[in-house]
Structure formats: structure tokens, C-alpha cells
Amino acid sequence: MKFKYFTLFIFSIFAYQVAFSGTERGREIYSQICVTCHGPNLDGGIGPNLIDSYWKNGDSQDAVYRSIAKGITGTEMIAYELVYPEKDLRSVTEFILDKQEGNRDTLRSSYSRDYFQGKRLHPDLFDSIESISQKKLPENFYYVERMFDGVLRGQSILHIKSPGKYRFNISGKGRTSIWVNGKEMHYSNDSKPKDTHISKEFELPPGTHDLEILHEEPTSHSMRFYARLQKLNGEHWMLTGKSLEGSVPKVVRSSEKAKVIRKWISGLPPRTLLLLLPNQVMLAYDSSTGKIVKGWESAFLNQTPSLDSRSQKQSEVKGKELPDIAKTILKGEHFNLLHYETIGDTVTIASLVDGKPKNFSISPEGKNSYKLTF
Amino acid sequence: MKKISIFFFLFSFSILDGQIPAGYKIQTVPLPRGSVSVLGLCHKPDGTLAICTWEGEVWERKGEIWTKFAENLMEPNGIHYDEKEEAYYVGQKPELTRLIDFDKDGVCDRYECITDAFGISSEYHEYHFGPVVDSLGRKYASLNLGARGEFTVPDGKPFGKGGGNMSYNAPWRGWVYRSDRKGHFQPLASGFRSPCGIGMSPDDELFITDNQGDWVADCALYHVREGNFYGHPASLPARPDFTKDKVLSLTAQDFEKIRTPPAVWLVREEIANSPGSPIWDTTSGKFGPFSGQIFVGDQRQSNYFRCGVEKVNGEYQGWCVDFLRGLESGPVKMSFDSQGRLWSAQVGRGWFSKGGKRTAIQYVEWDKKTTPFAIHSANLTKTGFAVQFTERIGKKMTPKVSSWGYHYYSTYGSPPVDQQELKVSNYQLSKDRKTVTFDVPLSENKIYAITFSEQKNTEAKLLDFDTIYYTLNQVRPPSEPRPGRNVGWTLAGSSWNRNDKNRPLPPVVSPLPREKCTLPAPKNATVLDSSQWTNPNWKFDKKGTMARSKGNNSTKKAYGDARIHLEFRFDPSDNPDWKGQLYGNSGIFLMSGYEMQVVNSFQNPTFADGTCGSIYGQHPPRVNASRKPGEWQSYDILMKAPVFSSQGKVDEPLRVTAFHNGILIHNDVWVYGEVGGPYKKHDKRPLMIQDHKGTGVSFRNLWIIEDFPYDSALPEFRNIFPNGLASSI
The missing domain is CATH 2.60.120.1560 (Jelly Rolls)
Incomplete structure (x- = not known):
């Protein structure tokens, strides 16, 4: 048993060392096909992130190649050996491994x-x-x-x-x-x-x-x-860390439907609603003060850091922070959140402000903005 | 090398080897894909299983298929399906949330905040467990203290300083609350540390399990009664009669005086380390011979254990015994399905679970024929114990009995104190060979471990679990106190009887200055002057003061929803015979049937739900804001008439929000029935003032606004008196 593992290990190092060349073809295929799901920076989207430190199906050269060639059952990752010759798939493997750090x-x-x-x-x-x-x-x-x-x-x-x-x-x-x-x-x-x-x-x-x-x-x-x-x-x-103990990483990205996310984020009040709009704008709305307190473009939520142990660590908002986004939406002293719902690209939030009902909706506008309607 | 392998083999064997009673079997259910750690589960009437996950999702399982119902929640730690509303309730970390699927497409459309009136400071340990419901459909949930923060109570006197690490960082942490409906929050009981387990008995009595730690000597099952304090002092600043400074000035001995001990200690390592939610076997025998017993799972031990309670001197106490071991992960919440199978949401993340897996969903089923040989239950007798077995026992074996107590202090957990082996005498076996009784020296505030290690049944089979642990808080009194008189309703979820003498008295607070409480009648009000009353015995004097007189006095007109103001004064008396309920008794009968008590409660104690301002027999006032006899006092009442169906069923009970001397005493409470009996369908009825034996009472400045819109007026009404809340709500 030990021997077998060890040989495998040595072999994989060897295979690696000789394989670093000709990733151009790999880059080409990646930017045509893989990019749709795994993102231009390999940091994921519909499919998993390929440059984080989590590899559900293995990150050795053999494992990555196998995932590409044979596909992953039950996901949108099909068996690409039916589409491309082995040589091309090896190039994609190299391209991906070349991006690792x-x-x-x-x-x-x-x-x-x-x-x-x-x-x-x-x-x-x-x-x-x-x-x-x-x-x-x-x-x-x-x-x-x-x-x-x-x-x-x-x-x-x-x-x-x-x-x-x-x-x-x-x-x-x-x-x-x-x-x-x-x-x-x-x-x-x-x-x-x-x-x-x-x-x-x-x-x-x-x-x-x-x-x-x-x-x-x-x-x-x-x-x-x-x-x-x-x-x-x-x-x-x-080099060391805490395991997800059998779970998998979790990222929440924008989709055609707007999303409201409740997560613990460093520096944000606990009763914040994160509004993730289809244009990848994320707004942090504090339901206890009626204010937008922060915003980001090209945003997504990385929940993975919070998933181990007792959730002592926060989730993180990734993206580019939008300047001058803070805004008072509802004015008053006492705020009570009543409900929220999303219809298509729009989030509607109902609150009581000093005992009186107030509703507003937020929908995406342009590449990095939003529209507010009462 | 061999030695190592064998060692590991044995080690893993001991983890995997379950102890499963005969006739029972564990089944594992595949989880949905993705990152899933199951924190709660429930069943819909159609058999759908629903789970909520630590990662923030709600999934439904119909047949074998999982679909995602809701997502992006914050650590929902419990889920309940409300049949009437066709909606799920989840205890998200920052709020209690209702999930509504309007179009019934299996995906949540609206996320509705039911209550977020409790505080949260972003300290990760501020978990929110629940909800469970009473028979009126009201939701109950529990609020964890923080693991870190500034307000801790490290005072370990008289045992020395240390511990006290759990912190009160925000309002109502360490409490259990009730929410009747959207926007409503009613704190019920304090003193909890990490109350992960919450359950409602079939008799509408709330139980909580807590985890051993600072101020909590061992894992415990508490019977929760409204207004009681259960031991962790860091939760006390939320009480109107405490401040942080006051809490820090007190010692363990002071807290001991006001604390209610657990009904059952869940002995560490033997039974539990991190107990989950209790659930009652209501399967009528589908789950085996344990009908009516309480089942609890333990997150660390990966087991199910059983508990039972009995009333001794008016308070619950009882036993626990292990039931089944070998679950894959740590059960935290449970549910019986319609076939009588016991399901559990299991998680081992963050806290080590013996099962070893990070998470699991499993159910346990009984074959409906095999009776396992087990200790069924135990009862305290006047001189010892009676222990029941599920099967006839073989050769008589005297049990070994030991007892111990616990320290109550700020140190993490308590070792057994004063541990003793006890002499067992007068062993007797019942004719059916299923009940053993024996005598043993009994002393209070002790745990009794009763062990039948060699006891076999008639087929020479040993017990799976040979020890039952009985928590003896009190010995049996010569005669049990009579419970309060039942008048056709019960105090659902509050666990008190009507006029219960043990119910804690409302904390005394200062009223607002009198001039702030004398509110003139607004333009749209009807002034209830002499022209408005029917009983000629009750006369107004020139100053507009009406003295209580012979016979009750009703208004001429009938009222429904209303806003009421009135002032009253007790004639001072130093006659010692006129005390308690006889010092100035009267009552404001809303709609002629629902009494808000009028009685002098200034340094004149009486039973809690008969205090001035109480909804008599039901709700004591939140606080006692009484003035001295001789001084004018005020009530400001907002009430919503009960809503009846055409068949006469109560669709919505009477609701009351009220101030006594400018201090909030009822925050939108539900009234359970008329003062003398259950609800009977009625329309608008007159306001009535009661005649009652006792020293004199006078009234003045009475006015009423009829058809006042309760729901829309409530938020503003709550704030009519600056600083009138007496504590944050």
C-alpha cells in the first residue's frame, strides 16, 4: 500500500516537470469553452473556482486531466474526451496547472x-x-x-x-x-x-x-x-488550516434574478441585507437604520471561510468597492423590517418606519449602478 | 506495527459500534449536493421532509428528490412548518423568519421578518434556536449568550473566582421568547447559557436543554415557566429589576435564591455533553413502549436518550436513561413522521461528535413487534424509588445506588460533589415482575444513579443501558399541593396554573410622575361621565370621582376594539385584615368578560396573576409600577376584540397592550379566555367595573375611543409615554 502511493507520488512529480510547455493551445480552449463556467480568471462562476485551495476532484495532473476528460457526473461538466483529442485536453490541464500557486x-x-x-x-x-x-x-x-x-x-x-x-x-x-x-x-x-x-x-x-x-x-x-x-x-x-470536514466551498454569484443574502460580514451590522443584482452590483442595506452602507461592483459572496468549525469566521464580499455609495433610503427613528422578496431583477423591501409602512425597490442600472423606486 | 493496527481497529470499532435496542434500526438518508450541514428538520403533513442548513438553505425532500426551497439565510437553527399558514418558520441568527411560497412552485417567494426585537452583536456564538409552537400556533425560540464580550459574571463565590466567560452583549441574550405573530416579541424566561434544545410538550409546556459551562454545572433539561430565572446570571440585565451593576454586585448565593434548578440533569459523558431539542413520543405506540416519554439527541454522544418528568411539590423533576447509540453525527433537532419514525438533523461541525461525520440525516424505526429489554422509567416514592422495566425481569438483583450534587458557580461545569454509595433496602418486585421498588436514603438537590448491572430479563438478556439517573430536587411532601382551578383555558406555553402561588411576582419599578400619566380625553373620545353608566349605586362626586359601590357597573354602550384611559385610587388603610386581594379590590372588565385587575399592589404582595394590572388569572403585569394608596394611578389600555368564526371558534383572541402609571405592563398579550371561563362567541359588550369585597376604590377621568384600529395604532401606542417601557422591548 505504502509503496504504491509513494510511486504514484514520484511519478506525478516527474510528469509535472516535463509537461510545462505548449500551454498556448490550452489557453485557447480555455478561453473558448471553459471560461463560460470557470471565469476568465479561473476563479469560478457556474463551475468551481480553479485557483483556490480547494479541489474536490483532485489537483494532481492526472486528476485534473481525468476531470476534464471524463467529466463530473451530476454536474454540467461533460466528458470532453468526446469533443477534443487527448493532446488538447493535456494542454488545458497544463494551462490550469500553470495558473496554480x-x-x-x-x-x-x-x-x-x-x-x-x-x-x-x-x-x-x-x-x-x-x-x-x-x-x-x-x-x-x-x-x-x-x-x-x-x-x-x-x-x-x-x-x-x-x-x-x-x-x-x-x-x-x-x-x-x-x-x-x-x-x-x-x-x-x-x-x-x-x-x-x-x-x-x-x-x-x-x-x-x-x-x-x-x-x-x-x-x-x-x-x-x-x-x-x-x-x-x-x-x-x-500550509495548514481547518478542513471543511467533508463539505464543499460555497460562493454566491449574481444571476438573472436578484438575490438577498443574509450573512455575517466583517464591519457590517448583523441586520444587513446584501442585495446582489444581476449586473453584479452588491449593496449592503442595513435594515435597522434604513441606509445603504456599502456597495461593490463585479461582486460575489464567498461563504467558504465561514463554513468550517463553529462559524467564527465571516463570509466575505468580493468585488470592487463602489465609492460614494452610502445613502439614506428611509428616514426615521425606529425601523422594523417587514419582509423582502425578489421578482426578476428587482428586490422589494417592506419596512415599518416609526410605525408607518414604507416600501422601496432596487433594480440594476447600467454596469455598476442601481435604480431606487418607492 | 501490528499493535498499532489493532489499536486503531479497536478504536474505530468502538466508534462505529452502536448500541441499538432490539427491534430498532437506524436508516441514513442521502443529503442534497453541495455544502450542507443540517441544523434542523421538520415534516409537512403530506410527508415532505424539510431541512435547514448551517450554510443558509432550506431543502425539501419529496420521495427521494431534494429541491431547494430557500437560500442565503443566516445560520437557520431550526425549522417549523405552520400548517394553517402554509409557511415555514426558521430561526435565522438575526431574526425569526417566515418563508412563504405564494405560487406553490416549491420555491420561497417572500422572506418575512416575524421578529428581530432581540439584540445581536455579531459575536459568533449568539445562536438563535427554534422555533417550536404551542397549540395556539405561537412560536418560541431561544437566544444564546455570546462566547466573548465585556459583560461576563465571573464571580464564583463562595468557591473562588474563575470562569464566567459567556457574555451578554445585546438585549435578551440568554432568554427564551415567544412571538405570537409578526412584529411581536415577548421575553419569557432568563438564565440560559447555550440553550440549543427547545421543545414544546403535548400539554403546551416549554422545555429547554442547555449545555454545561460557566454557571451551568452539567447538561440540563429545564421546564420553562414564564418569568423564571434558570441560572446563568449574564442574562439578568434584561430584567426590569436588574442592572449590570446590580448583577455584578451579587454572588452565587444570591443568584441561587432566585434560580429554578433543572427538572433533569443530563449526566455528562454518561448521557449527554451537548443536548439537542427534546421531542415527545406522541406516536401512540408506533415507536415502541415509550409513549409520552421525552426523546433527546446529543450532539457529542451521537445518541438518543429518554427522559420523563413528574410533579413533586408542584415542580417537575425526573429521570434520564440512554436509549440508542451509534448515529453518524450529532443529533440536534428531531421530528416524528406520521409512521412514527424518529428523524434527526445531525451535525458534528465545530463540536466533536462521536459519530465522526460532519453531518447526517437519519431516522430510527421500530419493527412494531419486538419489545426491547430496557429500563422504562422511574418514579420517586416517599422512601425511595420505583423503577419500571419494559419486560418481566428474571432473577431479582438489588440495584446499586449512588448520589451526588453539583456546585452552582461560574466555573465551567461542576465535578460531582459529596458523592456517596447508598444502602438499598426493602427491595420488592411487583407481581407482573416489571416494577422494582426499594428504599434508599433520600436527600434533596441530588442526582441518583440507579444501576442494574446484572439484571436480566426472563430470557437471560442483559439491559443495553443499565443505569437510570433521577434528579431529586425535592422529596415528596406529605401531600401534593392542589393545582390552580381550571376554568376552561390553560396558560399555554407559560407552564403556570391560574393563581399559582409559586409564580414569580412582577419586578417592582418606579412609576412615571403622576402629572405625565393624567391624559385628558382627546376629541374623538367618549368621556365616561355619569351619563354613561348603568348602575345608579355608583355615583360621581363634584370632582368627577366615582367610588366603587354595590354591584358591578357597566357602560350603557357596548364596545369592541378600543383605546381606554382611566384613573383609580385606593383608600389608604392600616387595618391588617385588609391585605392581599382585600386591599382595594376592583377590576376593569374589558367587554364585560376579561378582567384587568385593580388592587393595591404597593407593598402588598399577592399571587402574581392577581397583581394590580394583571389580566386576572392569566398574565401578571410585566412589572409592578404601583403607587401608594391614596395617590391617583392610571391605566392606558389598547385592546382588540376577539374575532370569532361563524361557528363560534376563536379565530383571534383578545389582545391587550397596556400601561400602568405610564409603564408598559402588557405588550400585545393574548388573552386566553374570559376571567371565569372559556371564550364564548360575543359581539361588542359594555365596559364594566367590578364590585369586590375590600377597602374602598375610586375612579376618575375615564374615557374611551371606540373602534380604535388596534394593529395600525399599536406601534405609536407603545411609545405614548417617554421612557415608559421600563426596559428595552
């Missing part, structure tokens, strides 16, 4: 901690014993179930797009060893949770790199391990 193709294994007592964590140690479990993760970060009692080994491919100096940023209880392309870049061993460790800095050329994370900490309700990859003076990528 950070951690991808994650394999998580766990091992009994007994074997590692008194030994320094090292990949060779792991190769010589059998793992308790191995799992390809749909998320591109490492997580373990609560009360995890073992040693974690995470293996993945790092996709780097721009050259430069990188480093790891680590915190947590226990010991951690991180390897890039077969070299140890970080080792720490804390008996108590300490401040963040910064690893040594190292150069990474564009392309894919082999990343391995080894970690052990005492069993607790949930693991405290936290790791990210930082580009010096640049972006960072989370």
Missing part, C-alpha cells in the same frame, strides 16, 4: 508516534515504516481530525510563479521539520507553544517543488500547528 496536490499520512521517540524527524524514518492512514486532501493545506494522536507527514507540490527569496513561518507545540526538494529548511522543537519561528531563507525558481512537512505534537482537542510559506516582501500561502 502555493501548495498543491497534497497527500497527508499519519504514523504512530511510538516509533519516533528519541529520533530526529527525517523523511527517511517515515519511508521505513508503515503509515496508519494516507489521504489525498481536497484542500491544499494540512489538517487533522480532532484529538489526532500520531505524527503527521504532509507531502505536496509547491507551485512557484515568481522567483525570489522565500521562508517558512511556523508556530505550534511540538516538533516540526520542513523539507524542500530534499533539503531541510526548518527544524524546531518546542515543549510549549512559542512565538512564531521564522525558517532560514532560500531561493525558489519558478516551477514546481517538492515540499514535505513532518510534525508531531501532544494530543489535544485540536492541533495547534500553524505554518505558512512567505515570499520576502510578497505574498504568503497557508
